[in-house]
Amino acid sequence: MAANDSLPTKKNLQRRKIVTDPTCDQCGEEDEDCLHALWGCQSVKHVWWDFECCRKFISERFVSFRDLFQGILAQRNQHMAELFAYMGWSLWYNRNAKRVGSTSLPAEKIFNDAVERLQEFHSVQDYSIQDDVVVHSTQWRPPPHPTYKINFDGATFIESDTAGLGVVARDSDGMVIASLSERISLPPTVADLEALACRRAILFALELGLQDVVFEGDSEVIIKHLKAEQPCLTAYGHIIDEARSLSARLRQASYSHIRRKGNKVADQLAKLAKSLYEPRVWMEDIHSNALQYVFHDRGVMPV
Numbered sequence: 001m002a003a004n005d006s007l008p009t010k011k012n013l014q015r016r017k018i019v020t021d022p023t024c025d026q027c028g029e030e031d032e033d034c035l036h037a038l039w040g041c042q043s044v045k046h047v048w049w050d051f052e053c054c055r056k057f058i059s060e061r062f063v064s065f066r067d068l069f070q071g072i073l074a075q076r077n078q079h080m081a082e083l084f085a086y087m088g089w090s091l092w093y094n095r096n097a098k099r100v101g102s103t104s105l106p107a108e109k110i111f112n113d114a115v116e117r118l119q120e121f122h123s124v125q126d127y128s129i130q131d132d133v134v135v136h137s138t139q140w141r142p143p144p145h146p147t148y149k150i151n152f153d154g155a156t157f158i159e160s161d162t163a164g165l166g167v168v169a170r171d172s173d174g175m176v177i178a179s180l181s182e183r184i185s186l187p188p189t190v191a192d193l194e195a196l197a198c199r200r201a202i203l204f205a206l207e208l209g210l211q212d213v214v215f216e217g218d219s220e221v222i223i224k225h226l227k228a229e230q231p232c233l234t235a236y237g238h239i240i241d242e243a244r245s246l247s248a249r250l251r252q253a254s255y256s257h258i259r260r261k262g263n264k265v266a267d268q269l270a271k272l273a274k275s276l277y278e279p280r281v282w283m284e285d286i287h288s289n290a291l292q293y294v295f296h297d298r299g300v301m302p303v
């Protein structure tokens, strides 16, 4: 709707002779069309400033909201486009709430609110996809001796245009051999991120000199691609191919899927990367925030 400029902005209402004055109520300076209401108005500019990847667009000139949105889409960053759309919706919702005098969100909260809503949306989506699948473990299990199991996961920090990778290697007693937390720049999709986390896990196994390893992640699609024989033709196919060729250097590598509930240790490590400037590796140890999940995984192990 916004892209077609069909929102009931004051300029559109004037065109339909519903109002006589098209001036924006927020700033009282310019006519309110879609581009002005959602982007150009002084009252919303600082909201966009919170969204780091959008900053460089603020000084650019756009002829319409569609023009702006195409500029965003041309960045080929799914996270950015989704967050942009969410914020646009939120700004319009707030503008209307203010107009009719109902509760609106303070402008400084709009960005964080959009980030949270989007993350919530993604996590619900992941669960609903996984629920269709028949047997998938929710409980972490140790690998058979003398194999090692390496769990991996990714976390997105959209607000800083970065992401986190979390990797933990454990033995058949569930003891931590080594763990890793690393921050990277935000890949275009969640699938890319999971593929990168897996590649990092395989590299970690090589760095540690492990030979027989089970790699375990909570993204079913990535695990499927890794297990497949044929070349991966997705946008992140090159990462999968690289992961596979890295794993060929190990004596034995296999892949297993686990639900997110069972992948908490790697998830914690990925989230911890948010505040890291350089990668952190813990040998025979792990960050204290992830320790409770290690205990949990060990505690319910079959004796």
Ligand SMILES: [Zn+2]
Pocket (backbone or CB within 6 Å): 024, 025, 026, 027, 028, 029, 030, 036, 040, 041, 042, 043
């Ligand atoms: Zn205005």
